[in-house]
Amino acid sequence: MTDEMTTSVQLGARHLTRHFSVRTPGRLFAAKRIVRAVDDVSLDLVGGEVVAVVGESGSGKSVLARMLARIVTPTSGDLVLQGKPIAIKSKRTLDYASQVQLVLQDPFASMNPVHRMSHNLLRPLLIHGASKQDAPAMAEAALRRVSLEPPSRYLESYPHELSGGQLQRVSIARALCIEPKVLLADEPISMLDVSVRLGVLNLLRGLCDNDRLAILYITHDIASARYIADSIIVMYAGEVVEQSRGTTLVDEPTHPYTQLLIASVPDPSDPTRDTPPTGEHAQIEIAEKGCRFSPRCPHVMDRCREEEPPAFIVGENHTSKCWLYADHDAAVEVALPTRRKEGETATT
């Protein structure tokens, strides 16, 4: 990581953790159980880069996004916004919200259905201190940025009059109109029609390249992560199991979970391919001890059931949290690059 890149880190997260305590449903007096929704996740969102977080439902990826947006309070961990540490337990400040914006999955649910788009777009502007005279022009400029032309037509319409793709563009415009530095996109395309998904992905990529926005792209679709991202993080059961810069992780997956995930994606370009070997599906339980993927892992060893693996370096800017790589050439037990303490220099 060069100095230039370090300085452009817009939002950094260190050891971000969120535990929920739950009771077994229907058992009022049963002891509470801790669900580790997100465990020790560190990442850097850099201006001009897209970081993709890939995981299945329940992997904690949305909780991670909400912690970064400071809607969910982390159990522990640190957030650093543009070099300034944030007091994570305190209330989110307006200043934080003006720098970090969240776009949600369902564009129909994230717009007030009884108001025109102008209301939906002007509200954040007025809250964040734009004057009443300037706000409409700023809203129009935001709509132009997401290629909704002419903006006046969209400002006058109600949510039900627009298609899903258009609405998702409006909700991106709404997030952008106050000029944030970080955009958190939680499954922005999964509710959209297949034919308009790429348009929204290309839009996000363009915002990142042209406006140097730092984007976190959360998805369950690893192919779209490969398409858009500068670095990819794979989460399983609240933990980062594998991460790489570029698409190394998709092209040469090392963690058994990533391998399973990639083998499961429909790929018509390979007609001879058979169904991949999968773990016993009856055991989608998460191990309490050791590696969380161990009950489903085809390569499980005794050690996996006992000890939690650290992240091993498996290639350039590529780490994998799996004991299989304990004896790897670069057999140094390392922390993830992003987990490095402040001020430390790169070793890879």
Place this chain on the structure above:
Amino acid sequence: MTTESVGVGDVVKRDDTTTPPTNRTSPQVVASTIPKEGAMGERILDVRDFSVDYGWGENAVRAVESVDLHLDRSKVLGIAGESGSGKSTLVYAITRLLRAPGVITSGEARFNLGSNDDGERVIDLVTASERELRSIRWSSISIVLQSALSALNPVVRVGAQFEQVLKSHRRAMSKVDRRARAAELLGLVGLNSDRLDRYPHELSGGQRQRIMIALALALDPQLVIMDEPTTALDVVTQREIIGELFELRERFGFAMIFITHDLSLLTELADEIVVMYAGALVERASARELYEAPRHPYTLGLLNSFPPMHGEHTELFGIPGSPPDLAHLPTGCRFHPRCPYAWARCANESPPLIEIEGSGRSVSCWLHVADANVAVPVELSRVSTSKASPSERAKEVSS
């Protein structure tokens, strides 16, 4: 309404501007290989000129426009399309599960119940009485819906839901037998029989969907309809369920209609695929041909909307614009406002679904008619190299 086949030439005369945009007179050219009357043979379902409206009179919106479909025994037909393309409406209407304001306005859907001593028993699902439908539903045609949580009764244990099905269709079965059959069915989809005592909310999404599949197979149907069965699931679970489904199909030999928006999934599992856009069929071809050599610009756009998992990074563009509102369809070809290859004719006349000579596949596009005065673009005239369908490949592997 008659179901007579109309020649290609007849289409061209439709230039009267008084016809509403939901062009009801648009004729479809039916592949001549299908015998209209008489024996269906291997064909299990034959749907002709099938149209469905939502609403009546002036405000009616045509959701499905003159669709022709056919499916052979033990084959898999994939229906691909985006939301609002009419794919679910089509199968709900064929199975007569469609509720008002949905109305079947034309067509027939002949279902082959198999042969007995009197010969072949064929029933037209469109005109069948409630009583006839009752005897066919579940035992001959069953359906698996997208949302298992809303399809299963939330206040009844899983076992009792199997019980209800078996009790109403297999009167002679004893209670012990019913329980045994339910446990056997769960075993087929890889679930332990202790799941019978659970409520739906106690199970994971994948387990619920497996239970839906087990329920659908309870009475050994000849045709199973899958309406986006795996869309709400994770890819790993999806892969497992699809794998199991195909093992079951090998074993019991039922035919399948598989509906999904995920064209890349469909090309892996279907024998034949039809692509729907705004209520009409735009292309029909074998799965490999459709994937390797699409003919309709919409199919091509749809295929290019899925980022690839390997190879060079290239920028993809999907399809510009968004799907039309069915109440305000564009004139001519429904796809022309979004089509990069549209020419003069496309804006004025609606193209019929025409069989491409000698290929057994059909496309509804003015680029591919004989008298088109524009050249067919390279990407829409590729030649498919592999012809084998998934079930043929499976046969090769097993033999």
